[in-house]
Amino acid sequence: MALDAQTNSTIVAEFRDRTRRSAAQAEAAREVFPSGITHDARHMLPYPLTVDQGRGSRKWDIDGNEYVDYFGGHGALLLGHGNPRVTAAIKEALDDGTQFAASTTREYRWGKAVIDMVPSVERVRFTASGTEATLLALRLARAFTGRTKLLRFASYFHGWHDHMTHGYTSHFDGTPTAGVLQSIADDVVLVAPNDTEAVRAALAGGDVAAIIVEPTGASFGRVPIADGVLAALREAATETGTVLIFDEVISGFRVARGGAQEASGVTPDLTTMAKIVAGGLPGGAVGGRADIMERLDFEAAADKSFEKIGHPGTFNANPVSAAAGIAALDIIANGDACDRANAYAAELREKLNRLFAAKGAPFAAYGTYSGFHIFLNVEKRTIDPLAFDPFALPWKELKAAPSALVDRLRMAMIINGVDLSGWPGGLASATHDADDMAVTMKAFEAAIARMKEEPDL
Numbered sequence: 001m002a003l004d005a006q007t008n009s010t011i012v013a014e015f016r017d018r019t020r021r022s023a024a025q026a027e028a029a030r031e032v033f034p035s036g037i038t039h040d041a042r043h044m045l046p047y048p049l050t051v052d053q054g055r056g057s058r059k060w061d062i063d064g065n066e067y068v069d070y071f072g073g074h075g076a077l078l079l080g081h082g083n084p085r086v087t088a089a090i091k092e093a094l095d096d097g098t099q100f101a102a103s104t105t106r107e108y109r110w111g112k113a114v115i116d117m118v119p120s121v122e123r124v125r126f127t128a129s130g131t132e133a134t135l136l137a138l139r140l141a142r143a144f145t146g147r148t149k150l151l152r153f154a155s156y157f158h159g160w161h162d163h164m165t166h167g168y169t170s171h172f173d174g175t176p177t178a179g180v181l182q183s184i185a186d187d188v189v190l191v192a193p194n195d196t197e198a199v200r201a202a203l204a205g206g207d208v209a210a211i212i213v214e215p216t217g218a219s220f221g222r223v224p225i226a227d228g229v230l231a232a233l234r235e236a237a238t239e240t241g242t243v244l245i246f247d248e249v250i251s252g253f254r255v256a257r258g259g260a261q262e263a264s265g266v267t268p269d270l271t272t273m274a275k276i277v278a279g280g281l282p283g284g285a286v287g288g289r290a291d292i293m294e295r296l297d298f299e300a301a302a303d304k305s306f307e308k309i310g311h312p313g314t315f316n317a318n319p320v321s322a323a324a325g326i327a328a329l330d331i332i333a334n335g336d337a338c339d340r341a342n343a344y345a346a347e348l349r350e351k352l353n354r355l356f357a358a359k360g361a362p363f364a365a366y367g368t369y370s371g372f373h374i375f376l377n378v379e380k381r382t383i384d385p386l387a388f389d390p391f392a393l394p395w396k397e398l399k400a401a402p403s404a405l406v407d408r409l410r411m412a413m414i415i416n417g418v419d420l421s422g423w424p425g426g427l428a429s430a431t432h433d434a435d436d437m438a439v440t441m442k443a444f445e446a447a448i449a450r451m452k453e454e455p456d457l
Contacts, residue, residue, distance in 0.1 A: 008455050012046065015411040021062045025050040041074065041422050044407050049414065054081030056431040059419070067419040068436045068443075070372075070426025075220070075250045076275035078337055078370070079328055080431030086279045086327045093323035100319065106326065107317035113329040114277065114287055117258050120246070120267045121287030125296055126317040130249035130274030131159030133284035134212065136311060137270045138163060140286065141210035141243035143295045143309055149208045151189045151199065151242075155218040155395055158247050158272075163188055169399075193223050193395045196232040203240040210270075211237055212245040215260035220250045220371045222423060223395045230266040237269070243292065249274040249284070253332050254341070254427075255369045263369075276332070279324030282315065337430035341370035344437070345428040348372055351441055353385035361448045364388035365425075373425040374409070376401055408457060412450045416443035 016023060026047035029036035035043055042048045053060045057080050059069045069081070079086060093106065111124045127133045138150055150163055154172050158164040165177040167190045176185035189208065191198040202208060211233055217225035237244040246268035251260040253276040261267055269292060274284035287293070294300035301308035315321075331337060349372050352365035364375040364385040375390070377383060378400040390398055406424050413420050418440050420426050451457060 009408065011408055011412045011415065011450055011454060014415045016046065018065060018415055019047075019049060019061060019063050022050045023047055025062060039074070044410060044422070045403070049419065056080040056082070057429055057433065057436050065414075065417070067414065067417055068432070068439050069419050070428070071419055071421050072427040072429055073280055074275065075254070075427055076278070076280045078254050078276050078341060078429055079280075079331060080429045083280075083328070083331070085331060086324050089279075089323040089327035090281070090320055093320045096319065098318070098320055099314070104317070104319045104322065106319045106322035110317065110322040110325045110329075113326060113333070114273070114285060117253070117329060117333055118248075118271055118273075118287060119258050119261050120269070120271050120289070122290040123293035124285050124287035125293065125311065126322075127274075127284040127286065128282055128313055128315045128318075129159075130272065130284045131161055131164075132313070133249065133272035133274055133286050134159045134164060134245075134247060135161045136309075137212070137245050137272050137286045137288075138210060139309055140270060140288075140292055140295050141245065143306075144292045145209045145241060145243060147207050147209035147242075149187050149189055151191065151202055151208050151211045153193050153195075153213060153218065154190050155193055155223045155399055156212075156214055156247075157219060158212055158214075159249075166190075193218060194226040194229050196229060196236070199233065200236050203236055203242055206240065208240070208242050210243040210245050212247055214251065215246045215248065215264060215266070215268075216251045216255060216368060216371075218395070218399070219373075219423065220427070221366075221368045222373045222425070223398050224366075224368065224390050226391065230264050234266050234268075243270060244268045245270045245272065247272050251369070252276060253329065254338060256338050257333050276328060277325055278321045279326075279328035281318075281321040281324045283318065283321035283325060335430075338370070340430045341428045341432070344432045345370045345372050348428065348437065348440065351437070352444060353388065355441065355444055355448070356385040359445070359448050361385075366390050367425065370428040371425065372428070373398075373423055374420075376405060376409075376424070378402060378405075405457060408454060409447060409451065412447035413443050416446045418443040 026036050037043055049061045051059050051061050060066050114124050115121045154167045157168050162180045162184045165180055171177050174190055176182055189202045217223050248259045248271050252273040256263045270288035272286055277285055295309050296311055349365045356363050362377045365372050367373045409424055410420050
C-alpha cells in the first residue's frame with residue numbers, strides 16, 4: 001500500500017494533518033531504507049512517526065507533538081528517556097573514548113553487576129544485541145551437550161537469526177522463512193505454548209541441546225505462561241541433560257532486579273539479556289553456569305581438550321554501553337524502579353478494563369508486571385473485560401492483530417497524545433506517573449469513540 005493511499009477515515013486524516021513533517025520525512029526515508037524504516041515494528045500505514053527527542057515518560061515528534069510513550073525503546077527504557085545518572089555516565093565515557101580494542105575497567109564492573117543481580121549467572125559474555133545473545137546461547141548449548149536440536153515454543157520471539165525466524169508470526173508448520181535453509185529449520189522443534197507433555201516427548205529422543213523460553217510468556221506475556229510450566233521445564237531439562245535457556249531480553253531487570261527467574265524462583269542454565277542491561281544503548285549478554293560458559297574460555301579448552309567457541313565482536317562490552325549499563329543496573333539494584341513500573345501497569349490494566357466495560361468496547365487489557373496488551377477480539381467474541389482470562393483463548397487468537405486495525409488504533413491514540421506499541425499495548429517505565437495515566441485514559445476514551453465511527457472497520 002502506498003504512502004498516499006486514500007481512505008475515508010477521519011482518524012487517518014487528522015493524523016496526517018498533525019504529522020506533516022513526519023510524512024515528508026517518511027517519504028524521503030523510502031529512498032534510503034526498505035519501506036523507509038530500520039526496524040519492522042516501526043512500520044505503520046500511511047507512515048510512521050519520526051521522533052527526535054524524549055525525556056522521562058514522554059517523547060516529541062518532529063512536528064512538535066508530545067506523547068506519553070509506551071514503546072519504551074522497544075523495552076530498553078525501564079528508567080525512561082534520558083535518565084540523568086545514565087546520561088552523565090554516558091557523557092563521561094564518551095570523553096574517555098569509545099573503542100580501545102582492549103579490556104576496560106568498565107566492562108568488569110558491568111559484568112560483576114550482572115552476576116550480582118541475576119541468580120543463574122556465574123560467568124557472563126557481552127554481545128552487541130539480544131539476537132546475538134540468543135545465537136551465542138544456542139551455540140554454547142550445542143557445544144556443551146554435543147546435540148543438534150533446539151526446542152522452541154510457537155509464537156515466542158528470540159531474535160532474528162536463522163533458528164528463530166519461523167513459528168513466531170508465521171510458518172507454524174516448521175517450514176523455513178525466506179532466506180533460511182531447510183536444514184536449519186529441521187533442527188528446530190516447535191511445540192505449542194505451555195504444552196509440557198509435548199516438551200517431554202521431544203526430549204525423549206536425546207537429541208535436543210536446549211529449550212529456550214521467555215519466562216513471562218511470548219512477547220512479555222502476550223501469550224502468557226501457565227503456572228507450573230517453568231518448573232516443569234526445569235525438571236525435564238535436568239532429567240535429560242538439556243540446557244534450559246531463559247530469554248530475559250525483555251524481562252531481565254524489569255520483572256524484578258534479578259529478572260523473571262528471581263520472581264519465579266526457577267533458575268535456568270543460561271540467560272540471555274539485552275535492552276535494560278545496556279541502559280538503553282546497544283548491548284546484550286549471555287550468562288549462566290560456569291561449566292557451560294567455559295566453552296568460551298581459552299585455558300579451559302586447552303586443559304580439557306575441547307574446541308573453544310570463537311566469539312569476536314568489535315562492540316562486545318563497548319565502554320560507552322558498559323557505562324550506561326553500570327549506571328542503570330545500580331539504580332535498579334538499589335531502588336524501586338521495577339516495583340513502580342509494575343504497579344503503574346497493573347493500575348493501567350485495571351482502569352482500561354473498567355473503561356472498556358463502561359463504553360461497551362469489544363477489547364480487554366491483560367498482562368503481567370510492567371506490560372499491558374490489548375486483546376483486539378478479532379473473532380468478535382462476547383467478552384467481559386472485567387473477567388477476561390487469556391488462558392481461555394487459543395494463543396493464535398491472542399496474537400491476532402490485523403495491521404489495518406492496529407494502525408488505526410495507534411493513530412487514534414497518537415492524535416490524543418499517546419504512542420502505543422504495535423502489539424498493540426506497551427511497557428510502563430518507572431517514570432510514568434499520575435499525569436501520564438490521566439492522559440492515557442482520556443486518549444483511550446476518545447479513541448474508542450473515534451474507532452466506532454470509522455467506516456471501514
